[in-house]
Amino acid sequence: MNCPQDWPEPIVRVQSLSENGVIPDRYIKPMAERPSSDHPTHANIPIIDFQPLLSSSSDDSDVALRAATLAKISEACREWGFFQIVNHGLSPELMDRSQKIWRDFFHLPMEMKQAYANSPKTYEGYGSRLGIEKGAILDWSDYYFLHFLPFCLKDYNKWPSIPDGREVIDEYGREVVKLCGTLLKALSLNLGLKEDFLQNKFGGQDIGACLRVNFYPKCPQPDLTLGLSSHSDPGGMTLLLCDEHVAGLQVRKDNSWITVKPAPHAFIVNIGDQIQVLSNAMYKSVEHRVIVNPAKERLSLAFFYNPKSDIPIEPAKELVTADRPALYPPKTFDEYRLYIRLRGPKGKSQVDSLKCLRG
Numbered sequence: 001m002n003c004p005q006d007w008p009e010p011i012v013r014v015q016s017l018s019e020n021g022v023i024p025d026r027y028i029k030p031m032a033e034r035p036s037s038d039h040p041t042h043a044n045i046p047i048i049d050f051q052p053l054l055s056s057s058s059d060d061s062d063v064a065l066r067a068a069t070l071a072k073i074s075e076a077c078r079e080w081g082f083f084q085i086v087n088h089g090l091s092p093e094l095m096d097r098s099q100k101i102w103r104d105f106f107h108l109p110m111e112m113k114q115a116y117a118n119s120p121k122t123y124e125g126y127g128s129r130l131g132i133e134k135g136a137i138l139d140w141s142d143y144y145f146l147h148f149l150p151f152c153l154k155d156y157n158k159w160p161s162i163p164d165g166r167e168v169i170d171e172y173g174r175e176v177v178k179l180c181g182t183l184l185k186a187l188s189l190n191l192g193l194k195e196d197f198l199q200n201k202f203g204g205q206d207i208g209a210c211l212r213v214n215f216y217p218k219c220p221q222p223d224l225t226l227g228l229s230s231h232s233d234p235g236g237m238t239l240l241l242c243d244e245h246v247a248g249l250q251v252r253k254d255n256s257w258i259t260v261k262p263a264p265h266a267f268i269v270n271i272g273d274q275i276q277v278l279s280n281a282m283y284k285s286v287e288h289r290v291i292v293n294p295a296k297e298r299l300s301l302a303f304f305y306n307p308k309s310d311i312p313i314e315p316a317k318e319l320v321t322a323d324r325p326a327l328y329p330p331k332t333f334d335e336y337r338l339y340i341r342l343r344g345p346k347g348k349s350q351v352d353s354l355k356c357l358r359g
Helices: 060-077 093-106 112-115 165-190 196-203 273-278 333-343 348-351
Strands: 047-049 082-086 125-127 140-147 208-215 228-231 239-242 249-254 256-260 267-271 288-290 300-305
Touching: 047 060, 047 196, 060 082, 082 112, 093 140, 093 165, 093 208, 093 239, 093 300, 140 165, 165 196, 249 300, 249 333, 256 288, 273 333
Parallel strands: 047 082
Antiparallel strands: 082 267, 125 140, 140 208, 208 300, 228 288, 239 267, 239 300, 249 256, 249 288
């Protein structure tokens, strides 16, 4: 399979459509996929104080706090596939500045943004669609995608040129990469593995890291469309910095859609398909989607922490038993990512289709 060099049809920026009274047919979802407010729920994904895992103190009370924090993360991974972390070490100022940089970008004149237009080949730059299926029903969002790691893919020329923008984006990326490393240690320990297990399976320090900034313009008919269709994240782990003032992210739990309420300056963490495979489905990536707002735009920063693209990913041998055989064959992230790009967001069907067939 080869990814095409260009989009199958002309790109329309969703932001340019947001002032119209109706949305084009290309954005109207089938009835079964449209958002519904018929079953509101007051549940929220777990919120976990991450500070104990940043401490190296050997005091009994601190050791107990670390164990309790690990237990909360383990339960969240098994029950939800999603959780929020607060007191995670990133400064609120850096988080706020990062969001402002990107909001400023999306409010630049269109011709300035168009200079960064992307293609399906790498997705890097300013985009408005994810899949490449001609005639597909599209999502109500624009985005900007860029690479942090490996360094050979990091190209500042493809980053938006905004005063202080590249410096802030770079600092944000470095800090989030460090936080992801700490989170992977926690997940490894909770799976009963050595703390560096998942990091090593990802490629050690030679991993992939990228950012997709999602911009959801206000929508005149939000009940007919979605900002992002239902999907599970194809990579390893995602850290999402959400808009605290405009809700949008929905997580599937027990056949219901729960609208996440972001805590101030929290990161929303979710398990990706690659960790589902490595954990032999002890941890599962979870379907999520984004609804849009009739009166307000929304911005979020999704940071993806992924395995090195050419390493075959398969269930950890330590987690394979006679009672729980390996559920997935080896597949590199490059192979899996191309599979996703050709098909676009399709719930959990991608990772489920990888399962080994057993008689």
